[in-house]
Amino acid sequence: MEYILEGIWKALKLIISLDQEIFGIAILSLKVSVAATFFSSLVGVPVGFVIGNGNFWAKKALITIFNTLMAFPTVVIGLLVYSFISRQGPLGPLELLFTPRAMVMGQFILAIPIIVALTISATQGIDPRAKLTAMTLGAGRLRMAVTILSEVRFALMAAVTAGFGRVIAEVGCAMMVGGNIRGYTRTMTTAIALETAKGEFGFGLALGFILLVVAFSINILLHWLQVRRG
Numbered sequence: 268m269e270y271i272l273e274g275i276w277k278a279l280k281l282i283i284s285l286d287q288e289i290f291g292i293a294i295l296s297l298k299v300s301v302a303a304t305f306f307s308s309l310v311g312v313p314v315g316f317v318i319g320n321g322n323f324w325a326k327k328a329l330i331t332i333f334n335t336l337m338a339f340p341t342v343v344i345g346l347l348v349y350s351f352i353s354r355q356g357p358l359g360p361l362e363l364l365f366t367p368r369a370m371v372m373g374q375f376i377l378a379i380p381i382i383v384a385l386t387i388s389a390t391q392g393i394d395p396r397a398k399l400t401a402m403t404l405g406a407g408r409l410r411m412a413v414t415i416l417s418e419v420r421f422a423l424m425a426a427v428t429a430g431f432g433r434v435i436a437e438v439g440c441a442m443m444v445g446g447n448i449r450g451y452t453r454t455m456t457t458a459i460a461l462e463t464a465k466g467e468f469g470f471g472l473a474l475g476f477i478l479l480v481v482a483f484s485i486n487i488l489l490h491w492l493q494v495r496r497g
Contacts, residue, residue: 270468273468273469274468274469274472275469275472276469277468277469277470277472277473278469278470278472278473278475278476279473280469281469281470281473282473282476282477286473288450289470289473289474289477291450292453292454292455292458292474293455293474293477295367295452295453295454296435296454296455296456296478297435297481298367299367299370299371299374299434299441299454300374300431300434300435301431302371303370303371303372303373303374303375303377303378303434304374304378304427304430304431304434306371306375307374307375307378307379307382307430308378308382308427308430310379311378311379311381311382311383311386311426311430312382312386312416312423312426312427314383314386315333315382315383315384315385315386315387315389315390315426316386316390316412316415316416318330318333318383318387319386319387319388319389319390319391320390320391320412320415330384330387333380333383333384333387334380334384336379336380336384337380337381337384339377339380340439341373341377341437341438341439341440342439342440342443344373344376344377344439344440345373345439345440345441345442345443345444346443347376348369348372348373348376348440348443348444349364349443349444352364352369352372352444364444364446365444365445365446365448365452366445366451366452367445367451367452369444369445369452370440370441370444370445370452370454372444373440373441373443373444374434374437374440374441377433377434377437377440378430378431378433378434379430381426381429381430381433382426382427382429382430385422385423385425385426385429386423386426388422389419389422389423389426390415390416390419392419392422421492422492424492425489425492428485428488428489428492429489431485432482432485432486432489435455435478435481435482435485436456436478436482437456438454438456438457438459438460441454441456441457442457442460445457447461455474455475455477455478456478458470458471458474459471459474459475459478462474
């Protein structure tokens with residue numbers, strides 16, 4: 268018990284003193300996760316909209332695939348990205364391995380299935396009268412898409428938030444393609460794993476507290492969006 272109390276006390280001191288390394292790691296984690304979520308939203312929302320509102324033979328298969336990929340193991344994604352950006356891989360000359368850009372790539376792939384699947388669910392559940400109204404008013408395809416997305420905007424924000432929550436807390440992919448390099452690619456999750464293994468329980472606990480605050484904030488935002496939608 269004394270070991271735990273000492274760790275908590277050290278963690279609180281590091282946070283209160285605004286330890287440069289602790290907050291540098293936290294800021295890098297947020298930058299990487301926000302960038303990955305932003306790019307995955309740019310791709311995932313349009314793809315989800317097209318699938319959700321389309322009527323084609325492979326629609327059910329695509330929905331099943333994206334729903335399955337939501338639970339795809341992070342280490343497997345890390346392995347796939349590593350194979351492409353390693354020195355022997357097709358993207359090796361770009362020298363992406365063990366950089367923040369590599370972590371953004373991995374987290375982008377992680378977030379895409381969640382955002383696509385939730386966007387599909389949101390757009391499929393829209394009131395058909397919204398489409399009919401837009402068509403009656405002579406709206407084109409682009410205007411109709413904007414109308415539909417506007418109707419489900421809170422659900423879309425929830426999808427993006429869920430994608431961010433997925434990537435901010437992952438460790439396997441970031442460890443494999445980022446390398447956990449101090450001051451460069453060390454995120455909160457990878458640092459917690461490393462520092463705890465080294466016996467620096469207080470340091471890992473400080474990062475854990477910050478990660479919990481981020482996670483709770485995500486959950487509160489999701490709940491608020493769901494309430495607004497209701």
